[in-house]
Amino acid sequence: SYVLTQPPSVSVAPGKTAKITCGGKNIGSKSVHWYQQKPGQAPVLVMFYDSARPSGIPERFSGSNSGNTATLTISRVEAGDEADYYCQVWDSSSDHVVFGGGTKLTVL
Amino acid sequence: EVQLLESGGGLVQPGGSLRLSCAASGFTFSNYAMTWVRQAPGKGLEWVASLSVRGGDTLVADSVKGRFTVSRDNSNSTVYLQMNSLRAEDTAVYYCGKAAAGWGISEWGQGTLVTVSS
Numbered sequence: 665s666y667v668l669t670q671p672p673s674v675s676v677a678p679g680k681t682a683k684i685t686c687g688g689k690n691i692g693s694k695s696v697h698w699y700q701q702k703p704g705q706a707p708v709l710v711m712f713y714d715s716a717r718p719s720g721i722p723e724r725f726s727g728s729n730s731g732n733t734a735t736l737t738i739s740r741v742e743a744g745d746e747a748d749y750y751c752q753v754w755d756s757s758s759d760h761v762v763f764g765g766g767t768k769l770t771v772l
Numbered sequence: 773e774v775q776l777l778e779s780g781g782g783l784v785q786p787g788g789s790l791r792l793s794c795a796a797s798g799f800t801f802s803n804y805a806m807t808w809v810r811q812a813p814g815k816g817l818e819w820v821a822s823l824s825v826r827g828g829d830t831l832v833a834d835s836v837k838g839r840f841t842v843s844r845d846n847s848n849s850t851v852y853l854q855m856n857s858l859r860a861e862d863t864a865v866y867y868c869g870k871a872a873a874g875w876g877i878s879e880w881g882q883g884t885l886v887t888v889s890s
Contacts, residue, residue, distance in 0.1 A: 697876035
């Protein structure tokens with residue numbers, strides 16, 4: 665089955681740039697979606713189709729996907745960005761939705 | 773405004789059954805595939821099942837295959853998750869979601885907690 669690998673944690677100072685990676689075999693050939701989940705809340709879609717932002721998501725959020733790594737980039741990080749972030753793809757070979765293990769973003 | 777309201781969670785003994793419901797509003801339900809995702813306490817997101825627009829195509833995770841079934845009633849804008857032969861490891865918050873293109877999930881409900889314990 666297809667596996668997505670994320671770093672368990674990323675730390676960044678306010679105002680700096682955070683990069684959260686999502687690794688998978690040839691993930692560049694798939695569409696990657698990203699979710700933000702704050703404690704006690706449901707997830708929120710923050711990026712779809714690799715680099716498209718849903719309405720209401722700040723321009724500080726951007727995405728890229730190439731080769732074996734997809735990346736969610738958060739520029740000018742704010743305290744309110746502190747959350748867990750999950751990547752997700754559709755694996756057509758198994759007809760399964762696959763989530764990464766999640767990355768906890770800590771704003772120092 | 774899109775709203776997804778899950779219900780039906782609760783405490784159940786191992787081997788028991790539960791049926792979760794997700795009532796949708798604020799969009800044309802019959803035009804969208806729907807997805808169930810769960811999250812065990814302190815753990816990450818795990819896909820459970822997805823259902824096509826008319827319900828003809830159902831996709832189920834290996835961890836629940838043969839025990840869980842997903843269905844929908846487009847006339848009532850509701851999607852269901854029938855869970856049988858429940859195990860302790862099925863304990864989780866269960867979310868329903870409105871599927872987007874590429875099987876992303878554009879909208880999520882607030883979740884319903886299922887606890888499997890004796």
